[in-house]
Amino acid sequence: MVLPLSCVLQVKSEGPKLVPFFKATCVYFVLWLPSSSPSWVSALIKCLPIFCLWLFLLAHGLGFLLTHPSAARIFVGLVFSAIGDAFLIWQDQGYFVHGLLMFAVTHMLYASAFGMRPLALRTGLVMAVLSGLCYALLYPCLSGAFTYLVGVYVALIGFMGWRAIAGLRLAGADWRWTELAAGSGALFFIISDMTIALNKFCFPVPYSRAVIMSTYYAAQMLIALSAVESREPVEDYRLSKAN
DSSP: OOOOHHHHHHHHHHGGGGHHHHHHHHHHHHHOOOTTSOOHHHHHHHHHHHHHHHHHHHTTOHHHHHHOHHHHHHHHHHHHHHHHHHHHHTGGGTTHHHHHHHHHHHHHHHHHHHOSOSOOHHHHHHHHHHHHHHHHHHGGGOOTTHHHHHHHHHHHHHHHHHHHHHTOOOSSTTOOHHHHHHHHHHHHHHHHHHHHHIIIIIOOOTTHHHHHHHHHHHHHHHHHHHTTTOSOOHHHHHHHHHO
16 A cells, blocks of 8 residues: 555654654653552653643644544543543552543544444444454453443443444545554554453453553554544534534
């Protein structure tokens, strides 16, 4: 697949805006603060890359977010993600469910941003089967309220993944690199969250924290990138609602 020159130029133009994100991510992995000693400092270091993605979207102008509903929803999703990250710093102190709920809201916002067109029912069926298999793997390890909470969460992230991948076109004049970013970001998010679930409920996953955080930061960056070529300005959005 050969990238059109306009796509290459647009990708290159976004690079400098992501420099703070890459620096913040490096700070997180270099400091590697112990998860056994949660603090506001460790919460700040963990959330810092997400804060940088807020700035990345704001760098495109507040007017861009106000006139592009899908980009605005991704921005709000990143806000909920940062809150969820902070809760998960204290997950052993009873805040895991709080983090789970924040990320559930995030996935609903992302799915709404990706939209329901095209429907891509085959893709939806594949994601439904994969989500069912993931839940079947986790189910024997779950107990109490987590039996239901994790089931709902798996359904939500699977739905988000469906909507992200549904718009992906790998060839033709309608191909857009931001659709590839959205689909890849959703898959990285699923890998990250599945690793969290396996490590927390089933068995210790080797190098789990490195796997979780590297795929998580990659997912959020790619989803944020998918917003820069927003799917519909507000005028088109209102017309689609009217129709």
